[in-house]
Amino acid sequence: DAKTTQPNSMESNEEEPVHLPCNHSTISGTDYIHWYRQLPSQGPEYVIHGLTSNVNNRMASLAIAEDRKSSTLILHRATLRDAAVYYCILRESGKSSGDKLTFGTGTRLAVRP
Amino acid sequence: NAGVMQNPRHLVRRRGQEARLRCSPMKGHSHVYWYRQLPEEGLKFMVYLQKENIIDESGMPKERFSAEFPKEGPSILRIQQVVRGDSAAYFCASSPRWDSGSNTQYFGPGTRLTVL
Secondary structure (H helix, E strand, O other): OOOOEOOOEEEEEOOOOEEEEEEOOOOOOOEEEEEEEEOOOOOOEEEEEEOOOOEEOOOOEEEEOOOOOEEEEEEOOOOHHHOEEEEEEEEEOOOHHHOOOOOOOOEEEEEEO | OOOOEEEOOEEEEOOOOOEEEEEEOOOOOOEEEEEEEOOOOOEEEEEEEEOOEEEEOOOOOOOOEEEEOOOOOOEEEEEOOOOHHHOEEEEEEEEOOOOOOOOOOEEOOOEEEEEO
């Protein structure tokens, strides 16, 4: 399975943008890049996913490097509610092995008021 | 639309008892996944089920654990003869279809099992 590498922790100030990096140098051509987050004492929550092109939704933006070996989750204006562990996950398309989510250690984001 | 529902939210069992965890997927979802999060550890996949079928149980402990997703009713994760090491948060997720690369899994709030 392709692996991802994320910083253990990051800090941000409230209402400032946050860029959460993820390295996935062994990504294959059929791997989708997914981001989930887990708020304290809650279940994981889907944030965004993409394959090759940058993606935007109401929660965040996903910037994917041209060679796809890295990606960045962008929270445009961090709020206190965004304090969570953020997971970058690769999912292989078209194979049953891609069904399960393989969570790494993620990045713990702290937001300062 | 109701999200993924899990019950109970908290479950306390004594060693040797059985634990039954229930998961009702989102309406229209026929794929269910169970994950376990041990204290201070990450989430680990346990089992993937579709209606009446176990598709992938590669993450399930070989003994005492079983899962089902019957034609009618919720998915059940059953742990027999619980031990203290089973104390964890158990999360259920559901998705509407099989398209492993791009589909989204929606998680429930979890069941926190404590074994005394």
